[in-house]
Amino acid sequence: MNRNLDANHIVKLLKHGTNQPGEVIPLHEPSLTGKEWQYVKDCLDKGWVSSVGEYVNLFEKKLAQYTGARHAIAVVNGTAALHLGLKIVGVEYGDEVLLPALTFVATANAVHYCGAVPHFIDSDMDTLGIDPKKLDDYLKEITVQKNGCSYNKKTMRPIKALIAVHTFGHPADLDSIHTVCNKYHLDLIEDAAEALGSYYKQKHTGNWGKLSVLSFNGNKIITTGGGGAILTNDTGVAEIAKHVSTTAKIRHRWEFIHDQIGYNYRLPNINAALGCAQIEQIDQFINKKRSLAEKYRQLFKNVTGITFFREPAYARSNYWLNTLILDEKYTASRDSLLEATHEQGILTRPVWTLMNKLDMFQNCPHMDLSIAESLEQRMINIPSSSKLGGEDG
Numbered sequence: 001m002n003r004n005l006d007a008n009h010i011v012k013l014l015k016h017g018t019n020q021p022g023e024v025i026p027l028h029e030p031s032l033t034g035k036e037w038q039y040v041k042d043c044l045d046k047g048w049v050s051s052v053g054e055y056v057n058l059f060e061k062k063l064a065q066y067t068g069a070r071h072a073i074a075v076v077n078g079t080a081a082l083h084l085g086l087k088i089v090g091v092e093y094g095d096e097v098l099l100p101a102l103t104f105v106a107t108a109n110a111v112h113y114c115g116a117v118p119h120f121i122d123s124d125m126d127t128l129g130i131d132p133k134k135l136d137d138y139l140k141e142i143t144v145q146k147n148g149c150s151y152n153k154k155t156m157r158p159i160k161a162l163i164a165v166h167t168f169g170h171p172a173d174l175d176s177i178h179t180v181c182n183k184y185h186l187d188l189i190e191d192a193a194e195a196l197g198s199y200y201k202q203k204h205t206g207n208w209g210k211l212s213v214l215s216f217n218g219n220k221i222i223t224t225g226g227g228g229a230i231l232t233n234d235t236g237v238a239e240i241a242k243h244v245s246t247t248a249k250i251r252h253r254w255e256f257i258h259d260q261i262g263y264n265y266r267l268p269n270i271n272a273a274l275g276c277a278q279i280e281q282i283d284q285f286i287n288k289k290r291s292l293a294e295k296y297r298q299l300f301k302n303v304t305g306i307t308f309f310r311e312p313a314y315a316r317s318n319y320w321l322n323t324l325i326l327d328e329k330y331t332a333s334r335d336s337l338l339e340a341t342h343e344q345g346i347l348t349r350p351v352w353t354l355m356n357k358l359d360m361f362q363n364c365p366h367m368d369l370s371i372a373e374s375l376e377q378r379m380i381n382i383p384s385s386s387k388l389g390g391e392d393g
């Protein structure tokens, strides 16, 4: 049975919620209203624009302070951070890495960059993250343990790591996921690209994994133009991350000795200058985003067939992207809603196509993905820029 939602009514609610009459309303745009000009000008005036400089060190310090992680290592983007992170935990050619089918393509691409095979797992309806119970049952069935490592019984490849994604800024169930990772000897990496400013049980996301990853792309909660970071509480991991992201060069006044394959992944100082200005405003951004989310929640409270997705009970989310979920019987209304909103300049968006449906990953192993498949058909992201939110938070 398929029923249609009243698209005009939904458009009206979104117009009311965003309150920008006559304008095109992007899904997410950066807010550059702090000291961005001042700090970037300072870089230009002093000539420190590249991979060495005060701002990149300061930005790392501020990221560590804000997230409570012991170390932050700034890199060129979130994808590079994932690639480097997987290398650091020891993912190698022919390994498998578990990750949700419901994620942005960068998570799966980074696994492929290591010569490893992405293995897709299902999501949880209440968190939009990995379902730890379903994962545990699945791993019980498909893995065999040997010398403290899990092997995929079918492919006999080692399953080395798991990447937990905090979808749209909503923290996955980290305690339970951590427990499953320990049980099956998997290194946990948190893809917290969307989750700066999101807390799991009072503690900032990014502190459960061996390391975790942030992104400062133009559409993320704060931006450096392009940028990313690795967070870790392990000093050894932090040292390797810094070393390998700067071409693995041994410190010397003139010799060029590199002790392993390294990467040119260091975030340039001029980008970090933007980041320093942005992170000074993050509390304000998140207050506004949370107040926008609350406004949407009220507006959609009594709308039949649509649920505004709320943070899990254990979480305090940044509400990076606000999300509507259609009831199953209204699935067929999704495209007409996308069309009606775009026609009115409200740039809504469906969720990503599941990774296992993309050509390059279609032959990768995956578990039953019924929840992710259902969510894929029914989710719509709605405009979420912080400037749309009120000051009160």
Ligand SMILES: *Cc1c(COP(=O)(O)O)cnc(C)c1O
Pocket (backbone or CB within 6 Å): 077, 078, 079, 080, 103, 104, 106, 107, 165, 191, 193, 194, 214, 215, 216, 217, 227, 228
């Ligand atoms: C944005 C994003 C990334 C990649 O970050 P970039 O900085 O764009 O490379 C990775 N994972 C998720 C979940 C993201 O949203």
